[in-house]
Amino acid sequence: MAEVVDIRARVLAANEQAAAKLRDQFRAGAALVLNLISSPGSGKTTLLEATVRALGGRLRLAGIEGDIATERDADRLRALGIPAVQILTGGACHLDARQVRKVMDEAHFPAFDVLFIENVGNLICPTSYDLGEDFKVALLSVAEGDDKPFKYPAIFARAAVTVITKADLLPHVTFDLDAVRGQVAALNPGGRLLVTSAKTGEGIATWCALIEERLATKREAEA
Amino acid sequence: MHELSIAEEIYRASRAAVAGHGAGRLECVTVAVGELAAIEPDLLKFAWQALTEGGPDVGSTLEVEWHAAHQFCVACDADKPRSDGTWLRLCPDCGRPLNVTGGMELDLLHVTFLPDGHEGAGEGSDDG
Numbered sequence: 001m002a003e004v005v006d007i008r009a010r011v012l013a014a015n016e017q018a019a020a021k022l023r024d025q026f027r028a029g030a031a032l033v034l035n036l037i038s039s040p041g042s043g044k045t046t047l048l049e050a051t052v053r054a055l056g057g058r059l060r061l062a063g064i065e066g067d068i069a070t071e072r073d074a075d076r077l078r079a080l081g082i083p084a085v086q087i088l089t090g091g092a093c094h095l096d097a098r099q100v101r102k103v104m105d106e107a108h109f110p111a112f113d114v115l116f117i118e119n120v121g122n123l124i125c126p127t128s129y130d131l132g133e134d135f136k137v138a139l140l141s142v143a144e145g146d147d148k149p150f151k152y153p154a155i156f157a158r159a160a161v162t163v164i165t166k167a168d169l170l171p172h173v174t175f176d177l178d179a180v181r182g183q184v185a186a187l188n189p190g191g192r193l194l195v196t197s198a199k200t201g202e203g204i205a206t207w208c209a210l211i212e213e214r215l216a217t218k219r220e221a222e223a
Numbered sequence: 224m225h226e227l228s229i230a231e232e233i234y235r236a237s238r239a240a241v242a243g244h245g246a247g248r249l250e251c252v253t254v255a256v257g258e259l260a261a262i263e264p265d266l267l268k269f270a271w272q273a274l275t276e277g278g279p280d281v282g283s284t285l286e287v288e289w290h291a292a293h294q295f296c297v298a299c300d301a302d303k304p305r306s307d308g309t310w311l312r313l314c315p316d317c318g319r320p321l322n323v324t325g326g327m328e329l330d331l332l333h334v335t336f337l338p339d340g341h342e343g344a345g346e347g348s349d350d351g
């Protein structure tokens with residue numbers, strides 16, 4: 001006769017436990033951790049390069065790069081002198097907390113103030129996996145179209161910060177910035193939205209100030 | 224398409240739960256999926272089929288218990304339905320931000336399995 005086993009647990013319980021351990025570890029290290037999520041090519045690594053150039057002298061930065069294949073993105077960060085580890089997912093469309101824990105256990109990062117985790121280029125799947133970050137950052141480049149927040153609501157509803165990238169291309173594309181602001185505000189009333197261009201430097205100072213401010217807030221809360 | 228990874232998590236957890244009750248074959252696994260969990264039930268069931276194909280649990284089914292989104296407006300003191308096709312978190316009546324009170328579920332509820340040594344009904348065994 002068939003038997004029934006009652007379980008009643010989160011499907012992602014294993015991931016959530018690993019994320020909780022990471023969060024404790026990051027808190028103990030007084031480090032701020034960001035999980036960057038966007039579709040492929042929105043400019044995650046380029047924004048990080050600009051961030052390292054702007055903040056690298058003041059803060060100790062580190063990077064974890066998630067990709068299906070190649071070490072290219074980690075190489076780009078290492079070329080700027082920060083420690084970076086590449087996670088190759090071999091086909092999976094997102095990072096999970098167990099992979100990040102493995103890196104934290106094995107990579108022996110020097111102490112850092114801010115860790116950037118660049119997720120696999122994908123606007124959907126990474127949203128469900130907590131990596132122990134302080135907050136998620138959604139990136140949307142102006143070339144992708146101004147209807148994307150409503151079409152991919154999960155990430156824009158959950159990201160504390162939305163970064164519009166490649167603003168230098170605005171004159172060349174049809175992208176209604178106010179419409180996007182309205183969509184993000186409706187999905188995520190408490191969220192911040194920044195407009196940036198890694199190419200011209202627009203908005204990079206504001207972005208960096210936000211990171212420094214969140215780091216200070218986290219450290220004050222712990223003190 | 225992360226339904227496959229989710230199906231793998233469900234499978235791993237189901238197997239682990241059954242292992243605590245002796246060996247056996249999965250018959251049916253029931254999960255709760257909320258409207259705001261960003262999981263498509265049909266894709267999840269399809270992923271389950273693909274995952275169990277050719278293994279000891281081939282033919283087992285994944286049941287999805289669907290939970291609609293619930294959003295509460297403090298100002299109106301009322302549950303506000305999610306307008307179709309949007310994830311709007313603003314009250315359709317007063318425009319204030321809504322609190323999400325349901326629809327985020329992604330839970331493994333229970334697993335039905337057939338312990339080894341029992342071949343299902345129809346083979347002459349006494350199920351009573």
Ligand SMILES: Nc1nc2c(ncn2[C@@H]2O[C@H](COP(=O)(O)OP(=O)(O)OP(=O)(O)O)[C@@H](O)[C@H]2O)c(=O)[nH]1
Pocket residue numbers: 038039040041042043044045046047073120121122165166167168169196197198199200
């Ligand atoms: N014009 C312009 N191009 C940019 C900007 N930022 C990035 N790009 C270009 O966009 C392309 C993709 O940038 P990446 O930073 O590699 O994008 P990504 O999101 O890291 O991509 P994946 O890791 O593959 O998902 C590159 O050719 C960049 O040079 C910008 O601010 N302006």
Ligand SMILES: [Mg+2]
Pocket residue numbers: 044045046073118
């Ligand atoms: Mg990249």
Ligand SMILES: [Zn+2]
Pocket residue numbers: 296297298299300314315316317318319
């Ligand atoms: Zn209201």
